[in-house]
Amino acid sequence: xxxxxxxxxxxxxxxxxxxxxxxxxxxxxxxxxxxxxxxxxxxxxxxxxxxxxxxxxxxxxxxxxxxxxxxxxxxxxxxxxxxxxxxxxxxxxxxxxxxxxxxxxxxxxxxxx
Amino acid sequence: xxxxxxxxxxxxxxxxxxxxxxxxxxxxxxxxxxxxxxxxxxxxxxxxxxxxxxxxxxxxxxxxxxxxxxxxxxxxxxxxxxxxxxxxxxxxxxxxxxxxxxxxxxxxxxxxxx
Numbered sequence: 001x002x003x004x005x006x007x008x009x010x011x012x013x014x015x016x017x018x019x020x021x022x023x024x025x026x027x028x029x030x031x032x033x034x035x036x037x038x039x040x041x042x043x044x045x046x047x048x049x050x051x052x053x054x055x056x057x058x059x060x061x062x063x064x065x066x067x068x069x070x071x072x073x074x075x076x077x078x079x080x081x082x083x084x085x086x087x088x089x090x091x092x093x094x095x096x097x098x099x100x101x102x103x104x105x106x107x108x109x110x111x112x113x
Numbered sequence: 114x115x116x117x118x119x120x121x122x123x124x125x126x127x128x129x130x131x132x133x134x135x136x137x138x139x140x141x142x143x144x145x146x147x148x149x150x151x152x153x154x155x156x157x158x159x160x161x162x163x164x165x166x167x168x169x170x171x172x173x174x175x176x177x178x179x180x181x182x183x184x185x186x187x188x189x190x191x192x193x194x195x196x197x198x199x200x201x202x203x204x205x206x207x208x209x210x211x212x213x214x215x216x217x218x219x220x221x222x223x224x225x226x227x
Contacts, residue, residue, distance in 0.1 A: 032213050043115060043203060043218035044156075051213045089156060093214065100146055100169045101205075101216055105155035 002027045004090050006104035013080055013111050021075040021107045023064075023090035031092040033057075033066055033073040034101070038087040047075075047088070080111045116140065119204050119219035127227055131192040134222045138185055138206030144168070145187040146207075146216060147179055151200040162187055163210055194226045 007022040025031065032051045036044040048057030053068035062077045073090060090104040116139035126132055138145050147159040149172075158171035162181035173179075176194075181187045191198060201223050205216040 034215075036218075041220075043117070043220045044205075045115070045218070046215050049213070049215065093211075095211055095213075100158050100161045100171065100210070102158065103148075103156040 002031070002092060002094055002102050004092055004102055004104035006088075006090050006107050008107070009087075010108040010110055013109070015082055015111055015113050016079045017111075019075070019077040019080045019084075019109065021088055021090075021109070023073045023075065023104060025071050025073065025090075025092050027071075027092055027094050029094050030068075031094045033064070034091040034093070035062070035064055035073070035075050036089040036091060036103070038089065038106070040086070044089060080109070082111050082113050085109055085111045115217040115219065117204060117206050117217050117219035119202075119222050121222060122220065123223050123225075125225045125227060126194060128194055128196060130194050130226075131190065132194065132224065134189040134191070134202055134204075134224075136187045136189070136204030136206075136219060138187070138204075139217050142206035142208055142217070143185065144207045144210050144214075145181055145185070146205040147173075147187070147189050148203040148205065149200045150203060150221070156203075159189070161210070168210055191224070196226050199224055199226045 034049045035047040048059040050057040050066035056065045087106045118137040144163045159173040161169040179189045201221045205218045207214045
């Protein structure tokens with residue numbers, strides 16, 4: 001079946017530290033991959049996406065590259081800010097009838113000043 | 114603001130009761146999704162509708178049902194509620210189902226069953 005595995009959290013970093021949140025997936029066919037972010041008390045917002053192998057999605061300093069050979073889509077940011085504290089979800093969509101966005105369990109990021 | 118509206122924001126009810134959660138999708142979006150978010154299970158896909166028709170079903174209990182109306186709003190009905198149904202229920206919408214489709218999420222309804 002289709003599934004997403006994210007690294008366990010929480011991840012605790014100091015401001016300006018480098019961030020990596022690992023995400024690997026299992027999917028039939030060739031999925032599109034997404035990172036969503038959930039700030040406290042809010043719904044999920046799309047952070048970035050990649051639709052084919054070797055695509056790099058980027059937004060607000062975050063980046064992730066679609067690696068088909070390792071079935072991975074790791075999220076990175078060079079210098080985190082306190083305002084990046086949130087829960088990050090990796091997700092995939094195989095685009096087949098009868099399926100929808102499948103999410104990982106989420107990784108909580110806490111950034112301190 | 115994602116443009117997806119969910120009501121109510123909070124709901125407290127007793128075990129055995131029935132509740133209805135409502136979702137208005139973004140203007141122009143034909144597809145609606147329902148997700149349940151709990152601490153132990155994470156974000157679980159429940160069901161998807163497209164233009165009034167059920168399109169995909171996930172881990173939705175038989176006690177739960179949903180529908181999408183002609184004006185495209187959707188309702189999720191939860192009945193015979195149990196303590197374990199306490200969770201955050203999200204609605205999301207998209208233009209259409211599809212491989213590259215971005216889903217826009219509402220702020221959720223927090224259901225507490227006591």
